[in-house]
Amino acid sequence: MFHRFANPARFSRIAARVLPWSTAATIILFVVGLYFALFASPADYQQGDTVRIMYVHVPSAWIAMGCYTFIALMSAIALIWKHPLADIAARAAAPLGAGFTLIVLITGSLWGKPTWGTWWVWDARLTSVLVLFFLYLGHIALTNAFDNPQRGARAAAVLALVGFVNIPIIKFSVDWWNTLHQPASVTRLDAPAIDPAMLTPLLLMALAFLLYFITMLLVRMRSDLNAARARALRLSAAE
Amino acid sequence: MKRKHRRLMVVLTSLGLLGAAAALVLTAVEDSLVFFYTPSDLAERGTPPDTLFRLGGLVEEGSVRKEGSTTHFRVTDLNQVIPASYTGVLPDLFREGQGVVAEGTLNADGSFIAREVLAKHDETYMPKEVAEALRESGQWRDGATQQ
Numbered sequence: 001m002f003h004r005f006a007n008p009a010r011f012s013r014i015a016a017r018v019l020p021w022s023t024a025a026t027i028i029l030f031v032v033g034l035y036f037a038l039f040a041s042p043a044d045y046q047q048g049d050t051v052r053i054m055y056v057h058v059p060s061a062w063i064a065m066g067c068y069t070f071i072a073l074m075s076a077i078a079l080i081w082k083h084p085l086a087d088i089a090a091r092a093a094a095p096l097g098a099g100f101t102l103i104v105l106i107t108g109s110l111w112g113k114p115t116w117g118t119w120w121v122w123d124a125r126l127t128s129v130l131v132l133f134f135l136y137l138g139h140i141a142l143t144n145a146f147d148n149p150q151r152g153a154r155a156a157a158v159l160a161l162v163g164f165v166n167i168p169i170i171k172f173s174v175d176w177w178n179t180l181h182q183p184a185s186v187t188r189l190d191a192p193a194i195d196p197a198m199l200t201p202l203l204l205m206a207l208a209f210l211l212y213f214i215t216m217l218l219v220r221m222r223s224d225l226n227a228a229r230a231r232a233l234r235l236s237a238a239e
Numbered sequence: 240m241k242r243k244h245r246r247l248m249v250v251l252t253s254l255g256l257l258g259a260a261a262a263l264v265l266t267a268v269e270d271s272l273v274f275f276y277t278p279s280d281l282a283e284r285g286t287p288p289d290t291l292f293r294l295g296g297l298v299e300e301g302s303v304r305k306e307g308s309t310t311h312f313r314v315t316d317l318n319q320v321i322p323a324s325y326t327g328v329l330p331d332l333f334r335e336g337q338g339v340v341a342e343g344t345l346n347a348d349g350s351f352i353a354r355e356v357l358a359k360h361d362e363t364y365m366p367k368e369v370a371e372a373l374r375e376s377g378q379w380r381d382g383a384t385q386q
Contacts, residue, residue: 165261
């Protein structure tokens, strides 16, 4: 199924066609989403306007975890089927995921102070997200730690797969253990515990974050492919 | 084809083993992963006086009493109740019926002296008007639906 897209030249062509659209959609969704998040949504009955931090915090958290899952999937494909494009995708996604995780940690800290009364606690949810951040940093470091990029990609792929156990731990930490962090509001078996007037901006922002992630991923993968091509051309010109 | 299949099997088996190992480790250290103990936990296990731990639960309705800068309140999990006191500034979300996590020690008389009090909020988000409408119609009360 992915064989069709695993061809780097074809991928570059498709990416070039998708990019203008995904860029435009990202900008529009951010404008609409931020308008809803900052102006056209009510304050919370307990937290007041502090609740607006959620519209950045929660989408970042979703993307940070989704990005890691994507990297783990790409790593499995790279290790098992040896698709070169899968390695490139994993390498391109890691710094994005690290960035989103950092946003989660910072906004969470800023949100924790006024609501809980503390910037940071070592509860299971917060700690496992910090571990996710270190996994991203480790992945980036391992990718670049070898002279031979293929060996770096291999080592990083193994790390990504091993670190994947952390993803369900993050997700279910609030259900398995007593934590200061509250349980999930949106992804529950019954109806979301969040008012529709607040769910709308949250989902809009999540879509905006997702499209931003996809756009940046395509840009990074394409520039990686172009850099490889430039290197090959320089080598052949030097001969 | 054969080597691909072997690699697939290796990856799947290692992931399965890794998941099982992680699950075993997490169950083994479950006690230290808990951020706080509930009053029922304390009644069950009994904590010696003067050890530092975190107590979590709801602030019992009608239990908050201020004495200068010291606040007395009772922490309940709707099963067991522990009297507690704290000297200092409380977080904004600290109120009766709300979740609370306090760090401190147990006195000889079984009351809890908090050093630090954190407010725990639940996963419900709604506008003020909705909360008031629900409260008026009696369908929902602060604290009653939590935890």
